[in-house]
Amino acid sequence: MIEDKNQQRTPLSELGEFKLIEHLTKHLDIKLKSTVKGIGDDAAVIDIKEKNIVVTTDLLVENVHFDLSYMPIKHLGYKAIVVNLSDVYAMNAQATQVTVSIAVSNRFPLEALEELYAGIETAAKVYNVDVVGGDTTSSTTGLIISVTAIGEVEQNDVVYRNGAKPNDLLVVSGDLGAAYMGLQVLEREKEVFKVNPNNQPDLDAYTYIIERQLKPEARKDIVSLLKDLEVKPTSMIDISDGLSSEIIHLCTQSNVGCDLYENKIPLDPQVISTCEEFKIDSTTIALNGGEDYELLMTVPQEDFPKIKANPNLSIIGFITEESRGMHLVTRGESRIPIIAKGWNALND
Amino acid sequence: MIEDKNQQRTPLSELGEFKLIEHLTKHLDIKLKSTVKGIGDDAAVIDIKEKNIVVTTDLLVENVHFDLSYMPIKHLGYKAIVVNLSDVYAMNAQATQVTVSIAVSNRFPLEALEELYAGIETAAKVYNVDVVGGDTTSSTTGLIISVTAIGEVEQNDVVYRNGAKPNDLLVVSGDLGAAYMGLQVLEREKEVFKVNPNNQPDLDAYTYIIERQLKPEARKDIVSLLKDLEVKPTSMIDISDGLSSEIIHLCTQSNVGCDLYENKIPLDPQVISTCEEFKIDSTTIALNGGEDYELLMTVPQEDFPKIKANPNLSIIGFITEESRGMHLVTRGESRIPIIAKGWNALND
Numbered sequence: 001m002i003e004d005k006n007q008q009r010t011p012l013s014e015l016g017e018f019k020l021i022e023h024l025t026k027h028l029d030i031k032l033k034s035t036v037k038g039i040g041d042d043a044a045v046i047d048i049k050e051k052n053i054v055v056t057t058d059l060l061v062e063n064v065h066f067d068l069s070y071m072p073i074k075h076l077g078y079k080a081i082v083v084n085l086s087d088v089y090a091m092n093a094q095a096t097q098v099t100v101s102i103a104v105s106n107r108f109p110l111e112a113l114e115e116l117y118a119g120i121e122t123a124a125k126v127y128n129v130d131v132v133g134g135d136t137t138s139s140t141t142g143l144i145i146s147v148t149a150i151g152e153v154e155q156n157d158v159v160y161r162n163g164a165k166p167n168d169l170l171v172v173s174g175d176l177g178a179a180y181m182g183l184q185v186l187e188r189e190k191e192v193f194k195v196n197p198n199n200q201p202d203l204d205a206y207t208y209i210i211e212r213q214l215k216p217e218a219r220k221d222i223v224s225l226l227k228d229l230e231v232k233p234t235s236m237i238d239i240s241d242g243l244s245s246e247i248i249h250l251c252t253q254s255n256v257g258c259d260l261y262e263n264k265i266p267l268d269p270q271v272i273s274t275c276e277e278f279k280i281d282s283t284t285i286a287l288n289g290g291e292d293y294e295l296l297m298t299v300p301q302e303d304f305p306k307i308k309a310n311p312n313l314s315i316i317g318f319i320t321e322e323s324r325g326m327h328l329v330t331r332g333e334s335r336i337p338i339i340a341k342g343w344n345a346l347n348d
Numbered sequence: 349m350i351e352d353k354n355q356q357r358t359p360l361s362e363l364g365e366f367k368l369i370e371h372l373t374k375h376l377d378i379k380l381k382s383t384v385k386g387i388g389d390d391a392a393v394i395d396i397k398e399k400n401i402v403v404t405t406d407l408l409v410e411n412v413h414f415d416l417s418y419m420p421i422k423h424l425g426y427k428a429i430v431v432n433l434s435d436v437y438a439m440n441a442q443a444t445q446v447t448v449s450i451a452v453s454n455r456f457p458l459e460a461l462e463e464l465y466a467g468i469e470t471a472a473k474v475y476n477v478d479v480v481g482g483d484t485t486s487s488t489t490g491l492i493i494s495v496t497a498i499g500e501v502e503q504n505d506v507v508y509r510n511g512a513k514p515n516d517l518l519v520v521s522g523d524l525g526a527a528y529m530g531l532q533v534l535e536r537e538k539e540v541f542k543v544n545p546n547n548q549p550d551l552d553a554y555t556y557i558i559e560r561q562l563k564p565e566a567r568k569d570i571v572s573l574l575k576d577l578e579v580k581p582t583s584m585i586d587i588s589d590g591l592s593s594e595i596i597h598l599c600t601q602s603n604v605g606c607d608l609y610e611n612k613i614p615l616d617p618q619v620i621s622t623c624e625e626f627k628i629d630s631t632t633i634a635l636n637g638g639e640d641y642e643l644l645m646t647v648p649q650e651d652f653p654k655i656k657a658n659p660n661l662s663i664i665g666f667i668t669e670e671s672r673g674m675h676l677v678t679r680g681e682s683r684i685p686i687i688a689k690g691w692n693a694l695n696d
Binding site: 049 | 385388391394397400402403407409410411412434435439441447449450451480481486488489498499501503508509510584586601
């Protein structure tokens, strides 16, 4: 979404590839001591002393992962960074550097890419990471963004997906389902707009859920919080692909089962009211909606006093022996097997 | 290019995203001690002790960077890794890990991606790197491959683009222009094939140049060679975007000029004969053809005895004061300013 149709439009071919990346990245300054060399050589150079590094990568494709008809392109740049940092935090690591590659078709003027990079730059500032590399090239159709994020962590602090133990508490950060419901509202307004382009939507009742969709945040604060609380989770995973699919990943890799309590799942009031409006079951959305950049973790029982009163963390169940399976315990106390219905980009 | 049209074709939607990445990566084993955790968590974990790490990333887009009508998809997987490793070696570092993300449209069956990963796996074996992460997703049109490569290097061994000094020797590895001429031959055969699909091309006279296009190698050996020779270049750069554009990068970033001798540019006999056949000037091709995954470096004069007889290295000129500018000294001894005509993906 490039907001003002009358603004300046500079064709990309005027600059060429080298000048383009130089132009887009010239405002990015190096903030971290560990960044020895950022953009401008064949590769970036990073000095991380005796820590371990973590690396994760994601590819965002136009009309698969985002729709520019309602996604402001600056927000897209911000979100592209955030989705990768979330995976770094899920390792209990601090994000330090990112590389960004974009492929773009001729229909995008330079000004659109400047907006995209403004969002990237903002995210880099907010999360205190350096943008250390990238590639810009052309695409035959839409916009593609590939981000690789690097983080550092003390060797003994890394948290994997596979360490959950029976009796551990199942804990999730934040609340669930908001990003998905935000998307439903945006899709509905897009349809209304097609019929009546002069309609001014009143989105006041949906501000939180729309922001969760368009400008999600990654839980850098949870990594710091856990350190402050002196809690090291036995396992942790980013749940942006959906709570149910990620619980399954975590339990399968840890060779455990779990009981997840429906009435413990944290929901924002806007999610509850919007689910009622759309006549959708809020538990289904919380389990399968996806795009909640929250962290699911397992914590030893003895750490219960440290986390019980924390508003950022909800205890939603506990880990069982593998043979007990993975179940949702409903409000009516029936036990339903958890099945993955998370977001799948490869479905027809 | 999927060679046998009658082979099995499994639609990707049958597997879904998680199973797909699992299926494609299950043969990839971890080889390096520094790879603490590869694929299978939110991020990979790497332990590099007290060295520096280098990071580089590249995006390959169908019909911009490759044409599957003559590029076997296995070779494409191989090449996608090689082009990134070349940037790691250009930092005088050893490549250690890569992440691979692919976006793919429904027209690709599973078997095509298996071929792609077979090429990736072969390259990982040949270059002794671990594949530690990745993402698979769908694309609305063609195939997109994003690779990030990580390498390690002793802090004092890193070589940047900006360290060239007046009087340094200008040195290039291998020979130049072959990949571009290989592409010309392939493009010609594609046109012939369109007219007469039964024509069996005789490509014996072009084996070297076609291989340089379809299955290029990165110069890992040069990093080891320089170590053995006890030569540390003052600057180094990968020249796959074209010799002339990269000489300009190196000189500009080092604030120096250079004299490049036309008669010293290393050319394979197949390049010379194919240039004659196509009536193209071989120097122009060597300067601007691109896709030669060779290293350009500057070496102090006093190291001349160490490199002079090495068949892998050609001295093609020397560095001058910045005020002298950057020139090609022709066979006829005229001095022509070097201008960048390297490959540019963003041109119309």
